[in-house]
Amino acid sequence: MTVAVRPRIRGTVGESVERPDGAPKVRGEFEYASDLWIQGMLHGATLRSPHPHARIVSIDTAKARALPGVRAVLTHADLPNEETFGIMRSDQYPLARAKVRFLGDPVAIVAADDVRTARDALRLIDVTYEALPAITDPIAALQPDAQPIHDKGNVIDAVHLVHGDPSARADVEVEGEYEVGMQDQAALGPEAGLAIPDDDGGVTLHIATQWLHEDRGQMAQCLGLPEEKVRLVMSGVGGAFGAREDVTLQIHLCLLALATKRPVRMTYGREESFYGHVHRHPARLFYRHGAKKDGTLVYVRATIALDGGGYASSSPAVIANAACFAAGPYRVPNAEIWSVGAYTNNPPSGAMRGFGAVQTCFAYEAQMDKLAAKLGMDPVALRRMNALEDGDHIITSQPVAGSEPVSEIIRRANALPLPPAGHRSALELPGGAGNLTQGEGVVRGVGFAAGFKNICYSHGFDDSSEARVRLERDADGPIAYVHTAAAEVGQGVVTVQLQVARTELGLERVIVENADTTIGSAGSSSASRQTWMTGAAVKAACDLVNAELDGRARDRGIPRERLADLLDTPVEHRITYRHAATEPRNPVTQNHGHVAFLFAAHRASVDVDLGTGLVKVVQVATAQDVGKAINPVAVIGQLEGGIAQGLGLAVMEEVILKDGAVKNASFTDYLLPTFLDMPPVVADLIEHPHPDAPYGAKGVGEPPTISSTPAIVAAIRAATGRALNRVPVRPDDIVFGTVALSGWTIVAGMDPRAATRA
């Protein structure tokens, strides 16, 4: 018997691997969408509505068109058809028709020889508006007598979920009203793209996006072109976090390129970016929890009102998620939830990391702490005793199965070492370089939270990813090419594909090709799904390649290890992977709507200056169920980065709206966590492989952003004794104990469309 000795392959599944796009990124040579340049290109710009709600009486573009250097000025009248777009509900015209629904709604677009001329031309477009009353309170918008913002009314979707007997009696009850402010994804790379007209009347768009094929479908419809004439090529993506799921400038760029027969580039500035992409849904949440004297949860009743803004975007799925995850990762036998999203005249809300699970986690974890306090129990012990276990049902009646180590996560997160007391420098105190305290009046607090969310697409969606693997030989020997349409947004799916192919093919020379629409859809880089979906697709394509190689080896009597000798012709296979089917939503329960769940827990330690209300987060400890860490260094990067965004929502980040206008559309006024705001993270990765996922890997991106926020706020409550019912927590809330109330009377579990003014 002979033993084949194969060289050790570096960079396989389970190793910390350097990303293949890393070298160009550190050199400054990686080409982001805003770096695109082609000879003879024009520059695009967008005119946006200055009103949150108005009728368009007239638009006169004559002066703009007459400006030297202007090549096209387009309004709704110039569109090829009356089609609309939208990721889940098609409700928005590429350029406003007759009416604008939010301050920032695109009204006209310009292409000109240079950026300055394009912007000058915008100022020469004369639009006459008739202002309409703006509705900016989502609960007001939901009331039956509210003025409709869209023809079909202001209810984007309403999910009513009943589980067990919601009227069940409990020994102990707690209730509360909570608010989550609007968070911006604040990806550093601005929205940008380059559209090039093709000879066949079609168009090629180089674009930074999370989902090429979804964009293509919406674009083709509005451009009046067959999909095969709309070609998309992934450009470098400077962060996404949900903000690039929706079409922003894609259709505009192509309209301008087709109108001028010239390449057109457009890049949003930071202020325009705040108006140009969707944000996390602001939410009002009304909760009531009941438990037995021993702490066993009896019921959860909740009413969740989400502000969808002027257009639906992905609101229907966010609304459904908010309902589904409304009770947390706990055994809750009885529940009644209303989750309703409203059209308002605020900027549209849509996808952001955590997607509906973030808002509810802030509320239900505050409730769990209230319950623990009322019961005189340890909050961590209360969570552990109610933690979901294999075979338990969540409140949609779906059993959790496969991998759900909730109690272990909670125990292990809480067992991580606490930070040392005190501080080494005033910089480490609340207020930092502001030197507002030397430590007097500073109180340490510790808080805990756990959360969960679905992975992949849900509710019957045909969720798939296509991969092509080609194995050939060149002068240096065998080499594999992997091609998918998966969007690399920074998270590292390009590295995952590389690792999977190396592992399965036993070959180090693997090239991951750039994503485009010459291959089938990979689905979106969202819902923490690409490691599972595209990882599985690449693995399946490699399986087919290996099977063919085995056949060649057998037929030719050549050992399989002599790979180069088997590759006189290339081996290429393409396959589409689908996860197990999920059930569509039904009106009252949601049945088995999700394919799998992700869990994490966070423990935060904070220092709070009681005098100024400033907070310094000292440490965040986390345990997360990752199934299998394909690339451990990248997994830690996801955990730390997600916690930073959770910290931002807890104490810093809020898009401040007044009458539909964003009052802080800049990084000067929208505060993002810096190096000094972000504490050390202590992480414990729990690897319970999921039986259906490739290598058991579940995806990791969202949970760090879900329970980190409530853990930090719980720590501030522990330090201050304040109720703190909204995020982000403001210094005033700490110093003066202000409480944010909606002004509506809503009994938890009732339909918010029947609210009364408080």
Add this chain to the structure above:
Amino acid sequence: MRVPLTVNGAARAAEARDGQSLLTFLREELELPGSKNACEQGECGSCSVLLDGALVCSCLVLAAACADKTVETVEALADGETLHPLQQAFLKAGAVQCGFCTPGLIVAANALLQRNPEPSDLEIREALSGNICRCTGYGKILEAVRSVASGRA
């Protein structure tokens, strides 16, 4: 006006528009897109360069004010195929995700290590607090800079 200056060791000159920032001058006129455009008001550090040796946000500097000055951008750091130790360290530590902040962070970290070759963690945090990263949460960046500072890269 025509602006002559030294960029990454080479004498360059180009026409600067009225009010044009050094950032767009570098990116558009001198075809050096490594310095990034994220906030364009000096808050995020993505456009960090050295101007006569001093760390600046190039979006806040007028191109016209750079006549006869010396500018070093991220493109100057690698020696041909060989990456600068900080570039290597960022790769190895996993300090790069989307990478949009990376050029500015590496320029700023290099400026720090030139004036303080062995900074403490807090000194690293303070020196890089003008550079926003939205992806990593900074932990891996700290690790990368620390590894070069102590010569362990």
